Structures are given as C-alpha cells and as structure tokens.
Amino acid sequence: MYLGTPQMAVPPLEALVEAGHEVALVVTNPDRRRGRGGTLSPSPVKEAAERLGIPVAHAVDDLLAVHAEHPVDLGVVVAYGRLIKPHVLSELDFVNLHFSLLPRWRGAAPVERALLEGDDVTGVCLMQLEEGLDTGGVYDCVEVPIGADTTADELRHELVDVGTRLLVDRLASGLGEPEPQTGETTYAAKIDPAELRIDWSAPVEQTHRLIRLGGAWTTFRGARFKIHAANIVDGELVPVTVQPEGKPRMDYEAWRNGARPADGEWFE
Template sequence: LVEAGHDVALVVTRPDKRRSRRGTTEPSPVKAVALELGLPVSHSLDDLLAVDAELGVVVAYGRIIPERVLAHLPMVNLHFSLLPRWRGAAPVEWAILEGDAETGVCLMAVEAGLDTGPVYACESTVVGEDETADELRQRLVVVGCRLLEVHLAEGRAGLPRPRDQVGMPSYAEKIEPAQRQLHWEEPALRLRRVVRLGRSWTTFRGQRLGVLSAAGADADGSSPPPGTLVGDVAVAGGGSRLRLLVVQPEGRRAMAASDWLHGVRPSAGERLGQ
C-alpha cells in the first residue's frame, strides 16, 4: 500500500510475543515492517475509532472486527479462498487437505459475520500437486497484493460494485495439532496432503517423529500392516505407500529420512505410529 502511494494512518497488529527460544518478546512481522516505514502501530482495534481514514484493509488478522469499528471505518478484506468456499481461519490448509484443484483470493467487504460480506473481485490459481501450505500462501500473497493495487488505485470510490457470495459455504476451522498426525490406515494420498500442511507428525518407538516432506511410492504387491517401514517407504491404507523424504526426530534437527533410518535401523516389521 505504501509503495502504491497510499497514506497509511495506522497499522493494527497482534501484540508482541515470544517468538524465539531465548524467551524474549518480538514484534509481529507486520509491526516490524511498519516501524521500519515509520508508520504508527497499535495493538488495539479501538484505536481505529480515532482515525480519520477513508478505508481499512484487513489481511489475515484472525479476529472478528467489532461492529462499532466497522460503523466508523468501512473495511475490505483479502481472503485466501474463492468464497464462499472455505470461510474462516485456515482456507489455505483446507484447500490442500480436501484436494482442491484451484483456490484463489477474494477482495471482499468486511461485515460482522465470518467472511460473509459481498465480494468486489476474485482471482483464481491452480493448486500445485506437491505445493505446501506455505508455498501456496506465499503465491496468494502476491495475487492479493495485485488485487489491492488494481482495485484500490482510486481509493474507496474506485472499488467495483460488490456482488453477493453465491453457492453453499464451507468453513475452514483452525487446524489443530492432532489433525496433523499421520494415521497410517488412511490412503497415502491423504497422508501426503497432511504432510503438505506442515508440522505433520507420527510416532516411532514411543517418540514423536515429524514428517516434513514425503512423496507417493509404488506398491510392491505385499500387504503388511499400515505403518510398516520397508526401507524409506511406509505402508498406508489400502496397500498404498508413502516415501519419507525429510523427518525430524523428537528433540533433534531435521534430516534426510535416509540418514534417520541409517541411525535407528528399524527391525523387520517395525511400524510407525507406535
């Protein structure tokens, strides 16, 4: 927005929090950039009530904007899905988890409801077969910036006529850690999607094992129990296979799965998830 020549009256972002093992508090990335640009920063939405601005722009704020604030300052929101599909907190993750072929970004009006406002413009993009949530999110940020640049060039008055969302809505609730656990009775395709979310995990010999990268693998015709390790390949549901590429043992750094296997030397029939 600054590069496009807009005057930013106030930046509202989350409070500083602990972001490192040293225990020191650090600002959010949004706050850090705002301070570098010399912009005023607040952690309270109520401070917007004292701002004389034309329009508010919301991006991944993660909280409902109170009606008293919206009554004072109209707002638009960049939402990372093709609404009304995946309203809510984790649209990128759910698009991957459910195998959506495409997703996108919508520029929408902010209302009191959860992502229910009319839409000014949307731009779609294909979801890559092996694209992670972080990779997809970074691409959507670029798409969203382009939407803002085009449709806010003349400020609020230049916004296109909004249209109501059409279709059956679906909801993208926050992904909890338990939903990132790999259940080996599920098909490998589903497990690959969970891995693409980031921070997926299983267990081995009673300890947590992060699975940071994985790929599909051809079945060999045998049918050992789900979770059984055959080299760097784990047996999944329906006889499918998942090849481990990068893992992170509990309390250790990330490493190639081949290096981890060389160290733990699984015995015949040993299984993940135990």
C-alpha cells in the same frame, strides 16, 4: 488504515506504501512471548510498519480516534486474526483480502483446509468487510491452482503474491460495487494440533496432504517423529525429509541407515 498480523500480511502493506497510499495507522496483535527465554517479540506486520515509519496500535478502537482527527477513506484487512467490532464497522469502510474462493472456506484457516480437503483450486477474494464471518460482498477474485505436490508454504506465497496485486490493482482502478457471494458455503476451522498426527490407516493421498500442510508427526519406538516431506511411489508413502525428536531435520535414508529399523518395523 491497515490491519494485519502474520508474515503473509507484510507484502500487501509494503505494496500499498510503494503504490503511494498513505497508511495512517497499522493495527496488529500485541507482542507475544516467543522462545524459551520468554522475550516479547512484535508481529511481522508491526516490524514492517515500524520500518516503514507508520504508527502502530494494538486496539481496533484506536482507528476511530485517528479517523476523528483525520478522516480515512478505507481500512484494509489482511490476516488480522481478530473480528472487528460492529461499532467500528459502522464508522469506517473496510475491505478484506481473504485467501479462498468465497463462500468456500470462510474462517480462520482457508489455505490449510483447501489443501487438506484435496481441492484442485483455491484463490484470493477482495471482499467488503461486514459483521458476519467472511460474509461480505466480493469485489473480485483470482483463482490459484493447487498442484499434487504443492505445500502449504508454497501455496501461501503464491496466494499472497496474487492477492497483493489484486488489492493494489483494484484500489487503483476503483472498487466498484461488491457482488453477493454465491455457491456452497464451507467453514475453515483453525487447525487443531491433534489433527497433525498421522493416521497410518488413512488413504495415502490424505497422509501426503497432511505432510504437505507442515507439522505432521508420528512416533517411532515411542518418541515423537516429524515427517516434513514425502513422495507417493507406486501407491505407497515414502518419506523424504524427517526429524526425530531432539534432532535436526535429515534425509530419510540417512536416518534409516542410523536407526536400522527391523524388518516390518514402521511408525506407530
């Protein structure tokens, strides 16, 4: 059994199949309306499962029906996005690939919170799934450093690569017994869109981390203005790639030459 939804949950699924594991069922979030036309689109995991010839369901209880007919050894959860109900956990054993060094950053947005907080290191833990929010025992963890210029996208790719290898290797060698989590617990709440607005009074390092997260925005002459990339030069933030409202991404200097800000004029 495999439960996952976004793109970062696709490589572990593909790796499990390539390693010879039989995946009886994939459970993922329902199709969503995307774009202006409102066309229903499947999740990346659903697309991958269909390509691999694996049955797909959208209800966790469907796991029990499959398990009743053909007993399953293990369920694997990677960025599924929903809590699994106790009556399912009582019938099946699950492991969860969590993208932080537990118990730091339990919850929905561990990658984003580690980056925003300025952590020097994060990682991936293979853990036992239980009813609490990311509270289960840990089978193994691998650390991943966060560089001074690492973006959230780059960090996700690295964590997925490391986590995929960890999952496949531990299933091959045997999970063993999980160890209780130790250390200070922190929680990774989902990123609120309001958090992505740049506060120009904040420390420059904090603003740089927000831009590296992706989606950071400000305003210029009353219009929304995104900053996709920036550098810190001599203690000041220098935009590199920007996107004025209604226009494509462009080089900051090219935009500046066209907009011609007045002396002292800056983002709002």
